[in-house]
Amino acid sequence: MITRGEQMLELRRMRMTASPAFLRGGFRPFYFGGAAWAVVALTLWLVALAGGVVLPTVMEPLAWHRHEMLFGFVGAVIAGFLLTAIPNWTGRLPIAGLPLAALAGLWLAARMAILFSASIGAGLAAALDIGFFLVLAAVAGREVLAAKNRNFPIVLVVLLFAFASATDHAEAMGAGVAPGLGAHAGILLVVVLISLIGGRIIPSFTRNWLAKQGEKHRLPGQPTRFDIGAIAITVLAMAAWTAAPFHRVAGLLLLLAGTAQLARLSRWGGARSVRDPLVFILHVGFAWLPVGLLLLGASIFVAAVPRTAAIHALTAGAMGSMILAVMTRSTLGHTGRALRADGATVAIYVLVTAGALLRVSAPFGLFDYTLSMRWSAVGWGGAFLLFLIVYGPILFRHRLGDPTK
Incomplete structure (x- = not known):
């Protein structure tokens, strides 16, 4: 039956x-x-x-x-x-x-x-x-x-x-x-996802790649209590910022969380993966997370640090870069293609990184604000447009070797 x-x-x-x-x-x-x-x-x-x-x-x-x-x-x-x-x-x-x-x-x-x-x-x-x-x-x-x-x-x-x-x-x-409460809560949740999922896949993919290159020493390990602590302080800091965006306690927690996430990232051997763009972009994307946390914490204490720069480090930087890193890698893997970044894929990573850098730096007045904003949009938006051009057709095609097509 x-x-x-x-x-x-x-x-x-x-x-x-x-x-x-x-x-x-x-x-x-x-x-x-x-x-x-x-x-x-x-x-x-x-x-x-x-x-x-x-x-x-x-x-x-x-x-x-x-x-x-x-x-x-x-x-x-x-x-x-x-x-x-x-x-x-x-x-x-x-x-x-x-x-x-x-x-x-x-x-x-x-x-x-x-x-x-x-x-x-x-x-x-x-x-x-x-x-x-x-x-x-x-x-x-x-x-x-x-x-x-x-x-x-x-x-x-x-x-x-x-x-x-x-x-x-x-x-x-x-x-x-309260103004911005829903958006702040949304940012908090995505930051938590990046911290959780990034903490799983980045050291794992890096370790696997380094092992294939014959390296046997100082390979990234599994998450430890330190990682759990870094995630916990990040959740607490972002929750405090969501509830009280300008409170000094939130600022201190954000600075502590940013430092903890930076220390976390330093243990994953990112510099040694620079020869594989599919792995290295994960480190670059995650790096925006501690940068954003540190900027957000600093903005509460230092008027010269624009709050919008911090928020865009977390959104245009961390979210945009990590999303493209994951989308390109998983599209290749789940459609039976080799996990190898071609020139167009590298261009996608360069564009999204340049766009985020320009968007984060624009409020600091280092360059002409309007010009920085325009080129930021060209770079960041261009990365996703190029993803559609290069990877869009793959998403509509059958998996290579699929017997049911």
Whole structure:
């Protein structure tokens, strides 16, 4: 007698084999959609900032830009990463076919609803946006719980992301929410994810690469109590900053967290991986995390350190770089291609790093502010556009050697 579990497994297997390549893994639609939305949302924001267009949203232009880059763009990549990682964690077949298309469609509907919320209403836009994260958390939670996997805390982070998005919507609707609370909470959660996941994959990938080069000494090890402590102080510091962005206690905690994360990074042998761009970019991307924490802490004590520089070190720097590092590597790996960075991939890493550097340095007045902002957008946005050009076609193609194509 066939059990219900076996029936569900067979149904999922049938969806996999009958689905187009683009719907055979969560990374495909969500990496493509996230990268495309990064380019579109950035372009719309810059045009609106220049007075060339009035965005048809109920949100203030800056609030829309902040929300869509954090909850729209980053949210999509989190979904793609999570739906791709869960089968590796649990041994279960990935979400594919119509269910994956429906989830990606919900994300896209939320983006359009928020953009055109002046016409369709802020309530519906918020419901679709929050609903996406709740559905994602439910889908991911079901898979993790079914396999009794230990990664359920990451699912809880997605659930908290829904509440952060809801808080940001409430602020936009004039509900009396503290300014920036939802956005700060969202940044906190992404910083936690980078600290957690980066702390797993960076030393692991670096150790594997160094071992292949024949190195046997001073290889990065598994996370220790020091890593747990660094993550804990980072969570505490970001929580304090979210609750009281200008309090000196938050500033001290941020400085301590930045120092701890910098010490953490120094133990992973990044300088020795410079010959492999796929590994080295992970170190570069993670380096933005302690830089952002230290700048954010310093901005509370020193007026000459702009708060916007710190926030963009965490967002344009850490989030942007780590996202491209993970998207390029996992796209190659999960489509059966060699884990090797070609010239175009290296160009992607150079562009996103240069764009982040210009965006972070612009408020310091080292260069012409307007010119720095423009070239920052060209570099950072150009990195995601180049990702679409180089990796977009791969996301639509079958995995190399796939017998079911």
